[in-house]
Amino acid sequence: MDSELTRFDLEHVWHPYTSLTDPLPTYEVVSAHDCTLVLDDGRELTDGMSSWWACIHGYNVKELNEAAKGQLDRVSHVMFGGIRHEGAAMLAKKLVELTPAGLDYVFFADSGSVAVEVSLKMALQYYSDRVKTKTKFLALRKGYHGDTFGAMSVTDPEGSMHSIYRDFLSQNYFIDQPACRFGDPWDPDSADQLYEMLRDHHEEIAAVILEPVVQGAGGMYFYHPEFLRRVRAYCSHFDVLFIADEIATGFGRTGKMFACNWAGVTPDIMAVGKALTGGYMTMSAVLCSKKIMEGICNGSAGVLMHGPTFMANPLAARVACASVDRLLAMNWRETVHHIETVLKDKLLPLARYDSVADVRVLGTIGVVETRNPVDMAVLQKSFVDDGVWIRPFGRLIYVMVPYIISDGEIAKLAAAVEHVLQRNLV
Numbered sequence: 431m432d433s434e435l436t437r438f439d440l441e442h443v444w445h446p447y448t449s450l451t452d453p454l455p456t457y458e459v460v461s462a463h464d465c466t467l468v469l470d471d472g473r474e475l476t477d478g479m480s481s482w483w484a485c486i487h488g489y490n491v492k493e494l495n496e497a498a499k500g501q502l503d504r505v506s507h508v509m510f511g512g513i514r515h516e517g518a519a520m521l522a523k524k525l526v527e528l529t530p531a532g533l534d535y536v537f538f539a540d541s542g543s544v545a546v547e548v549s550l551k552m553a554l555q556y557y558s559d560r561v562k563t564k565t566k567f568l569a570l571r572k573g574y575h576g577d578t579f580g581a582m583s584v585t586d587p588e589g590s591m592h593s594i595y596r597d598f599l600s601q602n603y604f605i606d607q608p609a610c611r612f613g614d615p616w617d618p619d620s621a622d623q624l625y626e627m628l629r630d631h632h633e634e635i636a637a638v639i640l641e642p643v644v645q646g647a648g649g650m651y652f653y654h655p656e657f658l659r660r661v662r663a664y665c666s667h668f669d670v671l672f673i674a675d676e677i678a679t680g681f682g683r684t685g686k687m688f689a690c691n692w693a694g695v696t697p698d699i700m701a702v703g704k705a706l707t708g709g710y711m712t713m714s715a716v717l718c719s720k721k722i723m724e725g726i727c728n729g730s731a732g733v734l735m736h737g738p739t740f741m742a743n744p745l746a747a748r749v750a751c752a753s754v755d756r757l758l759a760m761n762w763r764e765t766v767h768h769i770e771t772v773l774k775d776k777l778l779p780l781a782r783y784d785s786v787a788d789v790r791v792l793g794t795i796g797v798v799e800t801r802n803p804v805d806m807a808v809l810q811k812s813f814v815d816d817g818v819w820i821r822p823f824g825r826l827i828y829v830m831v832p833y834i835i836s837d838g839e840i841a842k843l844a845a846a847v848e849h850v851l852q853r854n855l856v
């Protein structure tokens with residue numbers, strides 16, 4: 431865009447988590463294809479972020495483009511109240527088949543945060559006639575569930591700066607993230623806080639909400655799947671619902687189709703988003719069990735009190751169907767496993783740098799945790815100069831790569847990370 435428009439963007443447009451009075455630099459993307467972002471000056475960057483973890487197939491994907499174009503020529507949007515369309519029904523069927531057994535009812539929403547809101551509302555509404563005291567949630571510290579108020583109230587209190595919104599935010603219960611890491615032998619003490627909290631407060635707690643196995647935006651932390659089995663068991667025992675937020679982990683990201691599959695558990699409610707449409711457009715879905723569906727529909731309200739304008743948008747639904755089909759057709763399990771092997775090969779050696787506290791890899795997620803907070807602008811520039819797109823935050827330099835990435839492209843991402851470590855930029 432011309433320099434006037436660029437200036438207007440800089441001065442008038444909010445970009446996420448940065449200031450308008452002292453903005454971090456932005457880079458202009460004019461097109462993208464495969465695993466490559468093309469900048470306005472012609473530079474090509476290898477993408478290590480999947481655009482906030484959503485573009486699992488990369489960019490400008492033929493099948494996904496065709497799905498969108500085909501639907502565009504018929505109807506790009508129509509209300510979902512009183513109307514049905516093939517794309518939504520087909521997608522719902524695919525999701526019911528793909529998710530853990532027992533999640534048979536699908537609510538479409540328009541973003542991850544809204545899916546979390548709907549999940550919380552389902553849990554509250556389920557109990558509203560039956561156990562009036564159940565008005566709170568139990569969540570994990572360092573968790574992330576979105577930026578709307580309900581989602582924020584179950585997101586890490588420090589990370590989402592609860593203090594700013596304190597008087598408006600619902601007060602929920604938190605326990606520490608499970609101490610037992612993914613890959614370590616299970617330590618039963620890791621579920622003690624969970625048990626004690628549920629034992630002492632189950633009369634007030636409607637549901638436990640968590641990100642299964644991988645805590646994403648709150649710290650890219652991988653914990654032992656046995657914790658999920660404990661959540662499932664204790665929730666059933668204490669009559670508390672289990673909400674799995676699979677918005678970041680769904681669709682193969684961790685090496686299983688859903689992270690809950692690591693533990694073989696079925697939550698009562700599951701939220702998916704991000705990669706649902708292959709990152710093409712915004713859409714999310716909430717799946718629930720028959721128990722929840724019946725509890726709500728046989729309750730005094732009789733309906734779920736939610737209905738977004740763009741619910742089940744036909745374009746998004748068609749693209750999501752195409753994305754799921756492509757995932758199932760591509761031997762995703764082997765692909766993700768291969769990427770994991772290459773990421774380990776390239777990233778684990780970086781642990782030898784003094785500035786690095788930890789390196790961990792799971793599925794297509796690679797994390798280099800530094801000892802000190804990174805200077806985002808400095809690192810971003812170094813990465814772009816090296817021809818890669820990696821956006822670190824806090825003490826985390828991480829990649830979450832598209833599944834179509836080549837070994838050479840992974841090597842390029844890792845080399846760029848090593849380059850900032852070599853020059854002591856962190």
Ligand SMILES: *Cc1c(COP(=O)(O)O)cnc(C)c1O
Pocket residue numbers: 541542543544546574575576577641646647675676677678703704
């Ligand atoms: C990104 C994310 C959300 C929020 O999704 P949005 O589409 O950004 O609203 C919720 N939960 C998890 C685990 C996420 O990673």
